[in-house]
Amino acid sequence: MGSPHRQGFPLVQQPQPVKTSTPLGALWLSLRPRHWVKNAFVLAPLLFSKKIFQPSCIVSAFGAAVAFCLAASAAYLVNDTLDRQRDKENPRTAHRPLASGVLSARLALLAAAALFALALFLASLVHALVPVASYVLGSTLYSLVLKGLPILDVASLASFYLLRLWAGSVAIDVPASPWLLTCGGLLALVTSWGKRLETGHPLYPMGVLRVGLSVLTAASFMSYLAYTLSPTARASFGWGMTLTLPWVGWALFRYWRQALAGKGDPITCFFSDRPLRTAALLWAATALVVVAHTVF
Numbered sequence: 001m002g003s004p005h006r007q008g009f010p011l012v013q014q015p016q017p018v019k020t021s022t023p024l025g026a027l028w029l030s031l032r033p034r035h036w037v038k039n040a041f042v043l044a045p046l047l048f049s050k051k052i053f054q055p056s057c058i059v060s061a062f063g064a065a066v067a068f069c070l071a072a073s074a075a076y077l078v079n080d081t082l083d084r085q086r087d088k089e090n091p092r093t094a095h096r097p098l099a100s101g102v103l104s105a106r107l108a109l110l111a112a113a114a115l116f117a118l119a120l121f122l123a124s125l126v127h128a129l130v131p132v133a134s135y136v137l138g139s140t141l142y143s144l145v146l147k148g149l150p151i152l153d154v155a156s157l158a159s160f161y162l163l164r165l166w167a168g169s170v171a172i173d174v175p176a177s178p179w180l181l182t183c184g185g186l187l188a189l190v191t192s193w194g195k196r197l198e199t200g201h202p203l204y205p206m207g208v209l210r211v212g213l214s215v216l217t218a219a220s221f222m223s224y225l226a227y228t229l230s231p232t233a234r235a236s237f238g239w240g241m242t243l244t245l246p247w248v249g250w251a252l253f254r255y256w257r258q259a260l261a262g263k264g265d266p267i268t269c270f271f272s273d274r275p276l277r278t279a280a281l282l283w284a285a286t287a288l289v290v291v292a293h294t295v296f
Contacts, residue, residue: 026097031073041164074115075139161188194259240290247283
């Protein structure tokens with residue numbers, strides 16, 4: 001077998017041992033619970049609709065978020081099962097439970113089917129069945145076909161975040177705001193595109209990835225700036241949301257720098273980069289205070 005570099009994988013990281021030798025422990029790792037933080041997108045409509053202090057809406061929104069956690073974990077199991085042979089040959093992914101053989105493909109697919117079913121059931125209880133079902137179908141199609149198609153691969157990943165926003169909206173019975181979809185969609189494109197920079201990607205030249213990331217990052221900040229200055233935001237929050245601009249700008253800047261340095265996985269970046277994580281938490285705290293000020 002040739003070197004990883006000759007097979008197309010940059011020599012950025014050696015394989016890490018699986019942290020557990022039991023099938024159940026390996027299954028838990030394959031669910032990628034750290035990635036559940038992505039489903040905070042489901043809660044965004046709860047905040048911007050100013051229903052975040054209504055108990056029934058809180059329950060519904062969190063129910064939709066949990067449904068997405070289950071569905072996303074199932075999607076990871078399907079994707080890792082399909083990619084297990086290729087992951088064995090990649091020094092960055094050879095340690096994954098399915099690639100290393102600690103977790104069997106049969107157990108992984110059975111667990112994925114159960115999680116998909118549970119996610120759809122829970123989504124039906126909070127009236128978010130259509131967006132969650134769309135995610136189930138879309139993520140499966142992504143694993144089978146779309147991740148190998150340029151542009152469509154990134155667009156698919158970004159669309160999954162839009163489905164999260166949609167689910168959060170229908171769960172609390174509010175329309176999905178065009179501003180929320182625009183800002184959320186651009187942020188999703190930034191992280192989806194930035195992840196392609198982590199080790200390079202065979203579908204894109206490195207120069208295209210770098211320029212594209214810079215353009216999308218700037219567009220993401222400008223869209224949020226436009227939202228905070230828009231009549232829509234002023235009618236709901238006055239000028240309050242402009243107070244969140246520094247945190248958005250700082251978080252985007254930190255992610256942009258990390259992605260250009262080859263550390264574009266958004267979850268790894270969130271948990272490893274303290275300034276970015278602090279900016280994200282300060283944005284959430286500031287936005288919550290602004291909403292509370294307009295409600296009470």
